[in-house]
Amino acid sequence: xxxxxxxxxxxxxxxxxxxxxxxxxxxxxxxxxxxxxxxxxxxxxxxxxxxxxxxxxxxxxxxxxxxxxxxxxxxxxxxxxxxxxxxxxxxxxxxxxxxxxxxxxxxxxxxxxxxxxxxxxxxxxxxxxxxxxxxxxxxxxxxxxxxxxxxxxxxxxxxxxxxxxxxxxxxxxxxxxxxxxxxxxxxxxxxxxxxxxxxxxxxxxxxxxxxxxxxxxxxxxxxxxxxxxxxxxxxxxxxxxxxxxxxxxxxxxxxxxxxxxxxxxxxxxxxxxxxxxxxxxxxxxxx
Amino acid sequence: xxxxxxxxxxxxxxxxxxxxxxxxxxxxxxxxxxxxxxxxxxxxxxxxxxxxxxxxxxxxxxxxxxxxxxxxxxxxxxxxxxxxxxxxxxxxxxxxxxxxxxxxxxxxxxxxxxxxxxxxxxxxxxxxxxxxxxxxxxxxxxxxxxxxxxxxxxxxxxxxxxxxxxxxxxxxxxxxxxxxxxxxxxxxxxxxxxxxxxxxxxxxxxxxxxxxxxxxxxxxxxxxxxxxxxxxxxxxxxxxxxxxxxxxxxxxxxxxxxxxxxxxxxxxxxxxxxxxxxxxxxxx
Ligand SMILES: Nc1ncnc2c1ncn2[C@@H]1O[C@H](COP(=O)(O)OP(=O)(O)OP(=O)(O)O)[C@@H](O)[C@H]1O
Ligand SMILES: [Mg+2]
Numbered sequence: 214x215x216x217x218x219x220x221x222x223x224x225x226x227x228x229x230x231x232x233x234x235x236x237x238x239x240x241x242x243x244x245x246x247x248x249x250x251x252x253x254x255x256x257x258x259x260x261x262x263x264x265x266x267x268x269x270x271x272x273x274x275x276x277x278x279x280x281x282x283x284x285x286x287x288x289x290x291x292x293x294x295x296x297x298x299x300x301x302x303x304x305x306x307x308x309x310x311x312x313x314x315x316x317x318x319x320x321x322x323x324x325x326x327x328x329x330x331x332x333x334x335x336x337x338x339x340x341x342x343x344x345x346x347x348x349x350x351x352x353x354x355x356x357x358x359x360x361x362x363x364x365x366x367x368x369x370x371x372x373x374x375x376x377x378x379x380x381x382x383x384x385x386x387x388x389x390x391x392x393x394x395x396x397x398x399x400x401x402x403x404x405x406x407x408x409x410x411x412x413x414x415x416x417x418x419x420x421x422x423x424x425x426x427x428x429x430x431x432x433x434x435x436x437x438x439x440x441x442x443x444x445x446x447x448x449x450x451x452x453x454x455x456x457x458x459x460x461x462x463x464x465x466x467x468x469x470x471x472x473x474x475x476x477x478x479x480x481x482x483x484x485x486x487x488x489x490x491x492x493x494x495x496x497x498x499x500x
Numbered sequence: 501x502x503x504x505x506x507x508x509x510x511x512x513x514x515x516x517x518x519x520x521x522x523x524x525x526x527x528x529x530x531x532x533x534x535x536x537x538x539x540x541x542x543x544x545x546x547x548x549x550x551x552x553x554x555x556x557x558x559x560x561x562x563x564x565x566x567x568x569x570x571x572x573x574x575x576x577x578x579x580x581x582x583x584x585x586x587x588x589x590x591x592x593x594x595x596x597x598x599x600x601x602x603x604x605x606x607x608x609x610x611x612x613x614x615x616x617x618x619x620x621x622x623x624x625x626x627x628x629x630x631x632x633x634x635x636x637x638x639x640x641x642x643x644x645x646x647x648x649x650x651x652x653x654x655x656x657x658x659x660x661x662x663x664x665x666x667x668x669x670x671x672x673x674x675x676x677x678x679x680x681x682x683x684x685x686x687x688x689x690x691x692x693x694x695x696x697x698x699x700x701x702x703x704x705x706x707x708x709x710x711x712x713x714x715x716x717x718x719x720x721x722x723x724x725x726x727x728x729x730x731x732x733x734x735x736x737x738x739x740x741x742x743x744x745x746x747x748x749x750x751x752x753x754x755x756x757x758x759x760x761x762x763x764x765x766x767x768x769x770x771x772x773x774x775x776x777x778x779x780x781x782x783x784x
Contacts, residue, residue, distance in 0.1 A: 285674075286674055289674055289675075289677050289678040290677045290678070291673060291674040291677035291678070291683060306680060307680060309679045309680045311678045311679065311680075312675070312678065312679070313672075313674060313675045313678040315672055315674055315675065318671055318672055323534070323722070324531075324534060324535050324722065324728055324731070325722055325725055325726050325727060325728070325731075326667070326671070326726075326727055326728050327726050327727050329727075330667065330727040330728060330729055331671070333664065334664055334667045334668040334671065334672075335668075335675070335679075336664065337664050337665045337668045337676070337679050337681065338665075338679050338680055338681070364726065366726060382675075383675075386679070392678065
């Protein structure tokens with residue numbers, strides 16, 4: 214699609230794009246104004262106001278079926294708001310610097326697909342010759358710990374390995390905006406930790422904007438700069454300190470939650486780097 | 501014997517060429533319908549095209565329409581049915597009461613029953629229906645051959661240039677939208693292509709042959725391919741090779757080629773399943 218889409222992350226880091234953090238552009242990458250989202254006549258979310266700016270790290274939190282995936286589909290342009298307006302930064306989306314890790318895949322599992330083919334499908338619209346494609350493939354596969362599985366049938370992977378392959382597919386196009394629907398669901402402790410570390414590194418080092426659905430408060434607590442809470446068709450969104458209060462979390466989940474306790478909930482991630490996945494800095498080394 | 505068969509190409513060039521080209525085209529399209537779990541769509545489209553024709557005849561009130569009009573109506577009805585069924589299938593909703601296969605079954609039944617009802621009392625109605633349903637390649641014209649050749653080349657070029665985008669839109673439409681692909685355009689384009697190819701094939705080669713060459717080659721090829729991308733050449737290869745063998749055997753034994761080719765494809769499928777099992781057993 215564009216040459217810039219094929220430039221590597223470190224190159225982008227060396228010469229920060231205007232959307233890199235600290236460049237304080239006021240224009241959001243994505244915004245909803247008084248938007249109602251849903252499917253056909255079924256409205257899932259009402260009057261949503263939300264702005265995602267470059268360099269932010271968003272966590273979407275809420276019980277099952279509250280519309281987190283629906284909001285993500287709208288963000289990515291796969292769904293149009295039923296009412297109200299959705300704005301998407303034309304530059305970012307036209308240049309294809311957006312990537313997505315879905316909650317699950319729609320491909321018919323009776324069709325064979327290899328890890329290689331699956332991950333490379335993330336390069337659609339990116340100009341890259343065969344050597345470059347191979348380089349990128351190796352880099353992202355080592356990042357998610359799937360190097361040895363490149364020729365394997367995707368459908369013979371375990372749930373967690375598939376999740377890693379989906380993360381690899383998203384990373385292979387060096388996104389500036391990465392949208393992830395429950396990236397750590399089904400991952401073992403170390404793998405979940407490693408995926409989160411990669412995200413944190415992308416965010417901190419390269420200024421990649423991240424929008425992230427999770428059910429783990431500890432994860433939100435640790436990584437997010439912004440939070441959106443989903444409850445009863447209403448989205449409360451903003452900076453983490455303002456939005457993720459004890460009362461708001463309790464209202465959202467219907468059980469008493471303490472922000473400080475959030476650390477102890479969910480995965481209860483430990484501190485040490487997880488084995489199995491290399492640290493995110495390899496993205497730089499491999500480029 | 502083989503030289504006799506080769507000599508017969510002069511006489512039967514159009515039917516032979518049509519049989520080959522439509523098999524190659526439909527087996528290519530079969531990869532897409534398999535990926536979308538819409539394998540039965542060919543059967544439904546075949547019936548819908550006869551229903552379209554029957555309703556048109558009933559509405560206009562003419563018993564005998566010129567063949568050209570009949571074909572146009574059938575193709576239009578087939579395309580419409582295929583587009584609706586495929587669009588429904590690709591916008592499948594969680595919690596929806598019908599999936600694509602069920603809808604396809606309903607279209608199939610409505611098409612089959614409705615067309616008979618519509619023409620039951622029309623003069624020579626049943627006669628016409630029978631002719632439509634039992635169509636064979638014998639009447640193939642140069643126009644048919646050119647049409648299928650053009651469609652095949654267009655489809656093949658498209659797959660070669662855009663296979664990665666195709667795999668993405670089939671496996672993950674939301675990611676496809678995220679990277680700037682226009683889903684609506686893709687869905688409609690895929691549905692129209694399938695409908696057009698199927699509608700034309702049903703009319704010029706018959707429903708059974710069209711369905712067989714759509715559904716079976718990809719099922720065979722899948723046993724030996726590790727990637728969706730490889731299916732796009734392996735399925736047409738299986739189809740073309742089988743058609744050549746089938747045409748030859750049909751010539752030698754004087755049997756209807758369409759049915760013979762369908763049977764051969766089923767036989768390959770059986771062999772492929774066994775071969776794969778053996779291979780896996782040896783490999784492990
Ligand atoms: N394709 C669809 N068509 C119609 N309704 C849908 C569709 N997808 C989801 N819904 C409905 O929209 C509502 C919100 O679903 P959504 O998937 O956005 O929830 P979620 O917050 O992502 O849940 P989870 O945490 O379980 O992933 C649900 O009531 C669901 O039934
Ligand atoms: Mg969800």
